[in-house]
Amino acid sequence: xxxxxxxxxxxxxxxxxxxxxxxxxxxxxxxxxxxxxxxxxxxxxxxxxxxxxxxxxxxxxxxxxxxxxxxxxxxxxxxxxxxxxxxxxxxxxxxxxxxxxxxxxxxxxxxxxxxxxxxxxxxxxxxxxxxxxxxxxxxxxxxxxxxxxxxxxxxxxxxxxxxxxxxxxxxxxxxxxxxxxxxxxxxxxxxxxxxxxxxxxxxxxxxxxxxxxxxxxxxxxxxxxxxxxxxxxxxxxxxxxxxxxxxxxxxxxxxxxxxxxxxxxxxxxxxxxxxxxxxxxxxxxxxxxxxxxxxxxxxxxxxxxxxxxxxxxxxxxxxxxxxxxxxxxxxxxxxxxxxxx
Numbered sequence: 001x002x003x004x005x006x007x008x009x010x011x012x013x014x015x016x017x018x019x020x021x022x023x024x025x026x027x028x029x030x031x032x033x034x035x036x037x038x039x040x041x042x043x044x045x046x047x048x049x050x051x052x053x054x055x056x057x058x059x060x061x062x063x064x065x066x067x068x069x070x071x072x073x074x075x076x077x078x079x080x081x082x083x084x085x086x087x088x089x090x091x092x093x094x095x096x097x098x099x100x101x102x103x104x105x106x107x108x109x110x111x112x113x114x115x116x117x118x119x120x121x122x123x124x125x126x127x128x129x130x131x132x133x134x135x136x137x138x139x140x141x142x143x144x145x146x147x148x149x150x151x152x153x154x155x156x157x158x159x160x161x162x163x164x165x166x167x168x169x170x171x172x173x174x175x176x177x178x179x180x181x182x183x184x185x186x187x188x189x190x191x192x193x194x195x196x197x198x199x200x201x202x203x204x205x206x207x208x209x210x211x212x213x214x215x216x217x218x219x220x221x222x223x224x225x226x227x228x229x230x231x232x233x234x235x236x237x238x239x240x241x242x243x244x245x246x247x248x249x250x251x252x253x254x255x256x257x258x259x260x261x262x263x264x265x266x267x268x269x270x271x272x273x274x275x276x277x278x279x280x281x282x283x284x285x286x287x288x289x290x291x292x293x294x295x296x297x298x299x300x301x302x303x304x305x306x307x308x309x310x311x312x313x314x315x316x317x318x319x320x321x322x323x324x325x326x327x328x329x330x331x332x333x334x335x336x337x338x339x340x341x
Contacts (some may be wrong), residue, residue, distance in 0.1 A: 011082065013081065013301065069306060188200070
């Protein structure tokens, strides 16, 4: 029986053989074999074949296994993000950025969204070419029924708050859809120089989200688009007090000028953050900005196998430092507000 849970951040395992079938002209040249459609996430920092937790990053996971996940966890919906597509910001050629976005979005629609209404999608849009990104966002939402667009947390040549990208946010506000900044690419941040990959991932997830949120606050994006809803996914919550405290210090000593206190942006009902069930920082983040921003995220099939699908939910339910009404909000209500489910 469904319990009102909503998974704010699940993942598809892209099948490149299938994706090739969705390539459009001029990229569907059948004399060319496309073995790798996107740049690697970490410049081969992680050797191929590195052992992972059994059952995770399983390439056989498709819509059938996803529906089984929802049934086992009594979850109403999951919102699906890419795996290989997390490196999408590193695409340089604008035409290929658009070509791949259309390929991925059409594949996701045909393979997942049409399979079950409980599987929801977030589109890739070619921010490398802003007019094309606006058009693809509109197509994905209006024609394919997607909930909004993913923005890569790292890799784009300009900060995501740059005015060049503002037409995208204007269109998202007009469409009343989300933009979601998703972690996963660690190149050129310093973290990919570590010799131990888990350390790269540990810091490479949250810090790009902190950078993204800070830019959107100080560069005026959130003031210019007062109805824009922005998500920050797969970096936990510990970075939020850091951003607030450092910006507060700059307000006091450094000459920073913004229209609200930093924590007010997180309390505004427009910023949402994926959280992890076992992170101790979650309780403190709620103390600082309230429970409204925080959303349960399974990260299936990346971090947990199907056999342990209740792991993240049970961790939230079992916490003694969270109020019961906060658990309810985190496990479903907040994601429903963010995605307007």
